[in-house]
Each structure stands twice: as C-alpha cells, then as structure tokens.
Amino acid sequence: MLFNSIEFAFFLPIVFLLYWFLTPSGKNGPRYSLFRYWHVSEQTALRIQNAFVLIASYIFYGWWDWRFLLLIAFTSFCSWGSGLLIGQSVSSAQSVDGHKKAKAWMIANIILNLGILAVFKYYDFFVSEFGQLFGISTDSLLLKIILPVGISFYTFQALSYSIDVYRQKIEPTKDIIAFFAFIAFFPQLVAGPIERATNLLPQFLQKRTFSYDQATDGMRQILWGLFKKIVVADNCATYVDQVWATYDTQTGSTLLLAAVLFTFQIYGDFSGYSDIAIGTAKLFGIKLMRNFNNPYFSRDIAEFWRRWHISLTTWFRDYVYIPLGGSRPEVPAHIQNPDRYKKLIIVRNTFVIFLLSGFWHGANWTFIAWGAYHALLFLPLILLGKNRKYTNQVAEGRLLPTWKESGQMLVTFMLVVLGWIIFRATGMPSLFHYLEGMLQWGTLRASYRFFLPNEWLVFPMNIYIIIMLVVEWINRNQEHGLQNIERFPILSNKLVRYMLFAVFFVLIYLFRGGYQTFIYFQF
Amino acid sequence: MKRFLKDIVYVTCILICLIVAVEVIQYYVSDNNYSYKTKYIFNHRNSIEGLILGHSHTLRGIDPVLLGKNVFNNAESGKWIYYDAKELSKYVPLMSNLQYVIYPIGYDMPQGYLSCHYEYDHHFKKEESHDYNIHMYAKYEHIPYDRFPLKLTAFSSFLTDNLAYEEITGHRDCDSLGFEILDSTIHCSINWDTIHLVHLPDSEITKLPSKYYDEYKEYLTEMASICHQYNVRFVCVTTPCYKTYINKTSTRGIEMLYDLIDSVATKYPIEYYNYLSDEEFRADSFYYDCSHLNYIGAKHFTKRLKKDLGL
Structure with missing residues (x-):
C-alpha cells in the first residue's frame, strides 16, 4: 500500500480510530476508549493495542505481497530471540564467557539478517559479476527473485536492536508483540x-x-510530505524519466536540467515519504527520528551528510564507523608515525562507510561509484578537521543568507547534482554516455521547457520547486515546512490556517504528477 | 480527540467547498480538448465539410488544414468507437454541409489485426487515461458510458481524475482545427520497440470471445448507417505503423478486419483505405513511436489521403 494511494486514504482513518478506541485506560480514561468500559489491566490493554498495530502493519505490508510477511515475521522472531539470549548471557554471567556468548549470539543474528538481505538483494549481482569476470554463463545459477519491499530498512532496524542489547544500551524485551510491532x-x-x-x-x-x-502537527507533516512527493517529485519524474529514456539523443542543457530535476525529485520523493511516515506515526502518539534536515541548504558536503537520510547515516556512523575507530582511531604503540597512521585509518573508515552506504542502496556499480564519489568529496574536509565546521542552520537569525553562504550552498548543491547522476544511471556505460552528453552543450531547447508548458509537462515545474524551497527556507529551523506556522501573524487565525491547508490539498490534487511509486521502495 | 476530529471536519468542509468551486469555475470558464471540440463542432455545424473521428492515430496522423478548408479533427486520444458512434448520431443531423467522415479502423478493434491490443484496452478503459476519457465524454458531450465494467472504473476515476490538471487550466493539446502535433524532433523511445506489446498467435485470436468484436461491428454499422442516411461519405482508413509494430500484427486479425468491413459494406456504403504496410510510409523520420506518426509523417500521410480520396 502506498502513502499516495486511495487505499491508504481509507486505511489510515480506520486504523487511527480503532487504535485510539483500544487505548489503555481505567474507569476515568477517555470516553472513546474501550477499556473505560471493559476492565482489563493496563498491560493487557497495551498488548491488545500493540497487537492491533501489528495486524494493521501486516495488512499494510501484505497489500503489496503477503508472502513476504513470513520473512518479516522470521526476521523479527530471530532478532527478538537473539536479543533475549544476548541479554541472558550478558546479565547472568559477569564473566568473559558470558560476554563471549553474547557476542556469538549477536554475530549469529547479524549473519542471519545480513544473509537474508544478501540472498534477496545481492546474490544475483555477485553471481553475474563473477560470471562476467571469468566468462562463465551464470544464468542457471541466478535466483531472479523480487526484492521484498523495505527489506534493507527493517533488517537494519532489527540489527540495531541486537547490537544495542549487546552494548547494554537497551534491555532485551520479553514482549514479543511489542517487538514485532516495533519491527x-x-x-x-x-x-x-x-x-x-x-x-x-x-x-x-x-x-x-x-x-x-x-496529532495536528502530524497531519501538517503528512500534508507537507504529500506535497513534496506528489507535486514536486512526481512532476520532476515525468521530465527526468523522459530524458533518461532518450539521453543519447538529448542536448547537454537537457541532460543538465534533468540532473538538477532529479536532485529535486529524489529529495521530494524520499523526504516526502519520511514526512508522511513521521507525521503518520505522530497520529498514533509515536515519535520517529528525523530523517532530513534541509540538505540542499548545506554549505559543504559534510553538512549535507548530516542532513540527508539521517537515520541511515547515523546508523553507519554508530554501528560501523565508530567501531572501526572513526576519526579518532587508537594508535598501537609500535607505530612510528602516528599522524600518518591516523590519517590512513580515517581514509579507510571514510571509504568503508561511504561504499557501504552506496552498496546498501542496491547491487549496482553505480551505487558504489556514488559512494566513492562522496567519500572523495568528504575526505579533504575530515583530513583538514573541517567536517564539523557547519553544525548550525545556515543564515541563523537572518532571513537571507550572505553572498558567501549562497555561493557555498550553490557549490555543494552542484556537487550533489553530479552525485545524483551517478546514482540515477542504470549502469556504468549509461553513466559515461550521460556525462559525455552533458559536455555537448547543443541548443537550449530543454531550458525553455523548464519555464513553459510542453507535451511532457503540464505546468512549468519550477513553480513547485520554488514553493518547496521557499517554504522550507522560511521554516528551516522547524522539523518540517508546515510546523508552527501559526507564529506568523497572518497565519495566527485558525480559519486562515485551515484555508491554507485546504488550498494545499487542492494544489496536491490539481498539480499532481503522474502516478509514481517511491524511489526508495526499490532499496 | 474531539477537538482534533472537529478540526479535521472543518478542514474537510473547506476542502469540499474549494473543490466544488474550482470544478464549477473550470467547467464554465476554461477550455480543454473535449470542451473546445464540442463547442467548435456546434458553432461550425453548418460549415464543416469533413469530420475526422477516432483515436490518437487520426488525432496525430491527419492534419485537417491539408485536407481542406472546412475540415475538423474531432479525434481524441484513446477514444473507443462507442463515443464516435454516439457523437456521429448527435452531430450529423445538425451538419448541413458535411461531405465526408474519416474513421481509423483496426487499431482499436478488440480482435483487430493488431493482436497485441486484443485485451480490449480501449473498451474496458482499464488505464487511467481511459477512465479520464469516460468522464470527459460524460461531462462535455453528455454521453455516459452505460456498460457494466465502467460503473466501477467511473467511480475510481471520480476519485482520481475528475479534477485533473488539464481540466482546471484549460490545457489544450490540439490546435484550432483539433489536430495535435507530435514533435517531429523527438522520438519517444518508450513505445518504439514494442517490447511491452504481447503478440498473440492466430490460434489464440480465434479463441477470444466474440462479444466485443460484435459490439465493435454494431457501432461501425451504426456509423455507416447514419452517414448513408444523410448522404455523407463514410471513409475508413487503417493508418500506417512502424515495422516493429507491423511485425506484431496477426494474419487472422487482419482477415477479421476485412471480414468486418465486408459485412458492414453489404448493408451500407463504406470506403476503405489500408496504409498499414504501405511502402511510402517506411521512413523512420515519419514516426513518433511505433504506432504514431509525428508531424512530418502526418503531413505526408494527409497529402496522400487527400489524393486517394479525390478531395
């Protein structure tokens, strides 16, 4: 089920109402709660509510393909079980043996989860690459199975649990329903x-x-996410897909424009999805972590990576980068040149996380190249100790950025655009053709298409992008574009705000692009 | 919770009011292909001499300017013959000067020569654009689709397509004579190789239910009968297609097309011209994709058609 589908428009209100109908309460609880009239312990009521979340989540996922529910259930069960075993080993024996056992259970769970991910996501890639390398036909060895939606996301979530239990950051839970609902x-x-x-x-x-x-903040965040996805990303996608389908016949300006538009497409698509997800969770009284923080207002690549796909970046930072030594590796006593050693370790660690991050997106050399490209951009900053130069919001306390800040944002943006070309290419040959085509400037046909309606676009898409950028710029200190907008005098009146929200809905409906699924579903 | 639900109701009420207002405004104020064509035909009912009907093959394939002075292209993308028959019975009695009607035959036949289209996609209106058509014809031509499968799709299209952008802004693709130019410099690569099209062998075609074929025949007969009644030439053409498309056509399907024309021609006069495999239209530069002529191809084809029709 997609967030931008009619099914979800019916699913969400029904689940919302039933969820709060099942809210745990006593005699004096809210009138809408079932448990005000049916007396059970708060713990039982909570389990019933969590079981409902689980059923709703499985229906949501099963709408796409119910067979893969077994896979989620299996992953959840193994991680839950390993969590208990790790917990037992850590707490019952304060000895080396206990820790060893715990570590073994954690590693077993990591191998199991990554093994499942590898089979579904990377097996065919490695087999075919191996075949190509040695000139062997591998057709009969390929599994050719579809990638279960969201497998990379929930696998990493499950891994974080067992690692955190091992690190004693969290107590293992015995509540299997709550754990399954969490996954x-x-x-x-x-x-x-x-x-x-x-x-x-x-x-x-x-x-x-x-x-x-x-809840109201959640609704606003959903609305903003829908705008970014349906209006910005889907409209950009129309143009981008057409250009990528015919890139060998397009002029350089067309290709450059398509690259810029893909930059907005992927942002609108993914951050839009995240906003809808976070907003929806808020309706259920649950706070999810922030995933995007205005990445295109970054002044350097390091800042960009602190603001883009935050949940994945910090995952790699916490579970890969820091265990490898991060940017402050320990230097063994026998090393004669500690500074050089440190730098080498930093270079290695940076490449490891960026390459892993690229590979996480999919089994394709372009994703690895994209990771390597960003590693190369990031390295000078970290080696010079400037990777944490910009930790605040740009133009803090001011309406507009300075010329210097504008230049920095523009340069960072263009570097990111180049990275997205690598990311969007279907393979290395198409990437090189695309880049080559960009150098052959040719006519500016595509540029006027950007400003005028044509057969690919029903409306100049620059308007949608400008609206998105302006709203996000004004609200850049908030979590999303429509948060706390009542602080502006013109929007302090409730009716005016309601009008604005309704207008946004109408805009989404009228100016929606072609029906597109979410880009990150493929990962 | 009560306060929250109240707020949702308020916003929804405002939203409904806005949608109704926008809908009403756009219906009366702005133009799109459908409203423009309806109005044009009605306003020029006494001067139109040639009327082009059908779907995208004629919409993009026949330039009315090159056919004659008072020719209008009333074709629309994805249009099923049902609408052409209903439009014809509505307009022909009003058109005092109408000389001929051109209809593109074959492509949208459920079991036509292009077996890859056997799925009656024009009939069932499975795709979103077809749902959209249903609404447009009901809304601007007042021709409701009364067949069973459409009840459900009409509902879904109300939810998803009723307020499509084109309607609101009056987005019009066609020129003043109803012709829609496909840019000759851009070849759409998506449909070029016909990889998405399924080729059905003859043996499979004969197994297909005849219901939709019979229905198609019924509407074609209706069109021929109206033209005959008002002394108007009824011209059926099979438009040129690119070689990749022709490779997917079936011999049995083409036979069925000829049978259909023969059977209608026994009752009413029909002129038929087949350009499907015409050597004159083999050049790559004539095509936008495997089944649609671009502007260059349309010009060339219209001139040839004019000559063949003796206009």
Missing part, C-alpha cells in the same frame, strides 16, 4: 526512517496518550 510499524516499515530500538521500542512498551498538538 513492522507500518509508517516506517518500507522506507524508514530506520529506527533505533532505543528510541522506538520503549514507546511500544509504554502507554501512549493522544495529544492534540502532536
């Missing part, structure tokens, strides 16, 4: 944010109460 929670199941057990699981283990402010 399968439908708003973020298929495309994140990749939640940490330390943040999300405790929320399933305690009673949620309905908050008007949280």
Whole structure:
C-alpha cells in the first residue's frame, strides 16, 4: 500500500480510530476508549493495542505481497530471540564467557539478517559479476527473485536492536508483540526512517496518550510530505524519466536540467515519504527520528551528510564507523608515525562507510561509484578537521543568507547534482554516455521547457520547486515546512490556517504528477 | 480527540467547498480538448465539410488544414468507437454541409489485426487515461458510458481524475482545427520497440470471445448507417505503423478486419483505405513511436489521403 494511494486514504482513518478506541485506560480514561468500559489491566490493554498495530502493519505490508510477511515475521522472531539470549548471557554471567556468548549470539543474528538481505538483494549481482569476470554463463545459477519491499530498512532496524542489547544500551524485551510491532510499524516499515530500538521500542512498551498538538502537527507533516512527493517529485519524474529514456539523443542543457530535476525529485520523493511516515506515526502518539534536515541548504558536503537520510547515516556512523575507530582511531604503540597512521585509518573508515552506504542502496556499480564519489568529496574536509565546521542552520537569525553562504550552498548543491547522476544511471556505460552528453552543450531547447508548458509537462515545474524551497527556507529551523506556522501573524487565525491547508490539498490534487511509486521502495 | 476530529471536519468542509468551486469555475470558464471540440463542432455545424473521428492515430496522423478548408479533427486520444458512434448520431443531423467522415479502423478493434491490443484496452478503459476519457465524454458531450465494467472504473476515476490538471487550466493539446502535433524532433523511445506489446498467435485470436468484436461491428454499422442516411461519405482508413509494430500484427486479425468491413459494406456504403504496410510510409523520420506518426509523417500521410480520396 502506498502513502499516495486511495487505499491508504481509507486505511489510515480506520486504523487511527480503532487504535485510539483500544487505548489503555481505567474507569476515568477517555470516553472513546474501550477499556473505560471493559476492565482489563493496563498491560493487557497495551498488548491488545500493540497487537492491533501489528495486524494493521501486516495488512499494510501484505497489500503489496503477503508472502513476504513470513520473512518479516522470521526476521523479527530471530532478532527478538537473539536479543533475549544476548541479554541472558550478558546479565547472568559477569564473566568473559558470558560476554563471549553474547557476542556469538549477536554475530549469529547479524549473519542471519545480513544473509537474508544478501540472498534477496545481492546474490544475483555477485553471481553475474563473477560470471562476467571469468566468462562463465551464470544464468542457471541466478535466483531472479523480487526484492521484498523495505527489506534493507527493517533488517537494519532489527540489527540495531541486537547490537544495542549487546552494548547494554537497551534491555532485551520479553514482549514479543511489542517487538514485532516495533519491527513492522507500518509508517516506517518500507522506507524508514530506520529506527533505533532505543528510541522506538520503549514507546511500544509504554502507554501512549493522544495529544492534540502532536496529532495536528502530524497531519501538517503528512500534508507537507504529500506535497513534496506528489507535486514536486512526481512532476520532476515525468521530465527526468523522459530524458533518461532518450539521453543519447538529448542536448547537454537537457541532460543538465534533468540532473538538477532529479536532485529535486529524489529529495521530494524520499523526504516526502519520511514526512508522511513521521507525521503518520505522530497520529498514533509515536515519535520517529528525523530523517532530513534541509540538505540542499548545506554549505559543504559534510553538512549535507548530516542532513540527508539521517537515520541511515547515523546508523553507519554508530554501528560501523565508530567501531572501526572513526576519526579518532587508537594508535598501537609500535607505530612510528602516528599522524600518518591516523590519517590512513580515517581514509579507510571514510571509504568503508561511504561504499557501504552506496552498496546498501542496491547491487549496482553505480551505487558504489556514488559512494566513492562522496567519500572523495568528504575526505579533504575530515583530513583538514573541517567536517564539523557547519553544525548550525545556515543564515541563523537572518532571513537571507550572505553572498558567501549562497555561493557555498550553490557549490555543494552542484556537487550533489553530479552525485545524483551517478546514482540515477542504470549502469556504468549509461553513466559515461550521460556525462559525455552533458559536455555537448547543443541548443537550449530543454531550458525553455523548464519555464513553459510542453507535451511532457503540464505546468512549468519550477513553480513547485520554488514553493518547496521557499517554504522550507522560511521554516528551516522547524522539523518540517508546515510546523508552527501559526507564529506568523497572518497565519495566527485558525480559519486562515485551515484555508491554507485546504488550498494545499487542492494544489496536491490539481498539480499532481503522474502516478509514481517511491524511489526508495526499490532499496 | 474531539477537538482534533472537529478540526479535521472543518478542514474537510473547506476542502469540499474549494473543490466544488474550482470544478464549477473550470467547467464554465476554461477550455480543454473535449470542451473546445464540442463547442467548435456546434458553432461550425453548418460549415464543416469533413469530420475526422477516432483515436490518437487520426488525432496525430491527419492534419485537417491539408485536407481542406472546412475540415475538423474531432479525434481524441484513446477514444473507443462507442463515443464516435454516439457523437456521429448527435452531430450529423445538425451538419448541413458535411461531405465526408474519416474513421481509423483496426487499431482499436478488440480482435483487430493488431493482436497485441486484443485485451480490449480501449473498451474496458482499464488505464487511467481511459477512465479520464469516460468522464470527459460524460461531462462535455453528455454521453455516459452505460456498460457494466465502467460503473466501477467511473467511480475510481471520480476519485482520481475528475479534477485533473488539464481540466482546471484549460490545457489544450490540439490546435484550432483539433489536430495535435507530435514533435517531429523527438522520438519517444518508450513505445518504439514494442517490447511491452504481447503478440498473440492466430490460434489464440480465434479463441477470444466474440462479444466485443460484435459490439465493435454494431457501432461501425451504426456509423455507416447514419452517414448513408444523410448522404455523407463514410471513409475508413487503417493508418500506417512502424515495422516493429507491423511485425506484431496477426494474419487472422487482419482477415477479421476485412471480414468486418465486408459485412458492414453489404448493408451500407463504406470506403476503405489500408496504409498499414504501405511502402511510402517506411521512413523512420515519419514516426513518433511505433504506432504514431509525428508531424512530418502526418503531413505526408494527409497529402496522400487527400489524393486517394479525390478531395
């Protein structure tokens, strides 16, 4: 089920109402709660509510392909079981043996989860690449199975749990229903944010109460996410797909424009999805982590990576980069030139996380090249110790950025655009052809298409992008484009705000692009 | 919770009011292909001499300017013969000067020569654009589709397509004579190789239910009968297609097309011209994709058609 589908428009209100109908309460609880009239312990009521979340999440996922529910259930069960075993080993024996056991269980769970991911996502890639390398036909060895939607997301979520239990950051839970709901929670199941057990699981283990402010903020965030996805991303996609389908016959300006538009498409698509997911979770009294923080207003690549797909970036930072030594590796006593050693380790670690991050997106050399490209951009900053130069919002306390900031943002943006070309290419040959085509400037036909309607676009898409950028710029200190907008005097009146929201809905409906699925569903 | 639900109701009410307002405004104020063509035909009913009907093959394939002074292209993308028959019975009695009607035959036949289209996609209106057509014809031509499968799709199209952007802004693709130019410099690559089209062998075609073929025949007969009644030439043409498309056509399908024309021609006069495999239209530069002529091809084809029709 897609967030931008009619089915979801019916599914969400029904699940919302039933969820709060099942809210745990006593005699004096809210009138809409079933448990005000049916007296069970709060713990039982909470389990019933969590079971309902689980059923709803499985329906949501099963709408796409019910067979893969077994896979989620299996992953969830193994991670839950390994969590208990790790917990037992860590707590029962404060000895080396206990830790060894715990470590073994954690590694077993990691191997199992990554093994499943490898089979579904990477097996065919490695086999065919191996075949190509040695000139062997591997057709009969290929599995050719479809990739279960969201597998990369929920696998990483499951891994974070067992690692955090091992690190004793979280107590293992015995509540299997809460754990299954944590893995399968439908708003973020298929495309994140990749939640940490330390943040999300405790929320399933305690009673949620309905908050008007949280729910209205959630609705606004959903609205903003829908705008970014349906209006910005889907309209850009029309143009981008046409150009990529015929890139060998297009002029350089057309290709450049398509690359810029893909930059907005992927942002609108993915951050739009995240906004809808986070907003939906808020309706259920659950707070998910932020996934995007205005990445295109970054002043350097390091800042970009602190603002883009935050849940994945921090996952790699916490579970790969830091264990490898991060940017402050320990230097063994026998090393004669510690500075050089440190630098080498930093270079290695940076490449490891960027290449892994690229490979996480899919089994294709272009994703690895994209990771390597960003590693190369990131390295000078980290080696010079400038990777944390910009940790605040750009133009803080000012309406407009300075010329210097504008230039920095533009340069960063163009570097990111180049990266997205690598990312969008279907293979290395198409990437090189595309880049080659960009150098053959040719006519500016595509550029006027950007400003005028034509057979590919029903409206100049620059308007949608400008609206998105302006709203996000004005609200860049907030979590999303429509948060706390009542602070502006013109929007302090409730009726005016309602009008604005209704107008946004109409805009989404009128100016929607062609029906597109979410880009990150393929990962 | 109560306050939250109340707020949702308020916003929904405002939203409904806005949608109704926008719908009403666009219906009366703005033009799109459908409203424009309806109005044009009605306003020029006494001067139109030639009327082009059908779907995208004629919409993009016949330039009315090159056919004659008072020719209008009333074809529309994805249009099923049902609408052409209904439009014809509505307009021909009003058109005092109409000399001929051109209809593109074969492509949208459920079991036509192009077996890859056997799925009656024009009939069932499975795709979104077809759902959209249903609404447009009901809304601007007042021709409701009363067949069973459409009840459900009409509902879904109400939810998804009723307020499509084209309607609101008056987005019009066609020129003043109803012709829609496909840019000759851009060849759409998506449909070029016909990889998405399924080729059905003759043996499979004969197994297909005859219901939709019979229905197609019924509407074609209706069109021929109206033209005969008002002394108007009824010209059926099979438009040229690119070689990749022709490779997917079936011999049995083509035979069925000829049978159909023969059977209608026994009752009413029909002129038939087949350009499907015409050597004159083999050049790559004539095509937008495997089944649609681009502007260059349309010009060339229209001139040839004019000559063949003796206009």
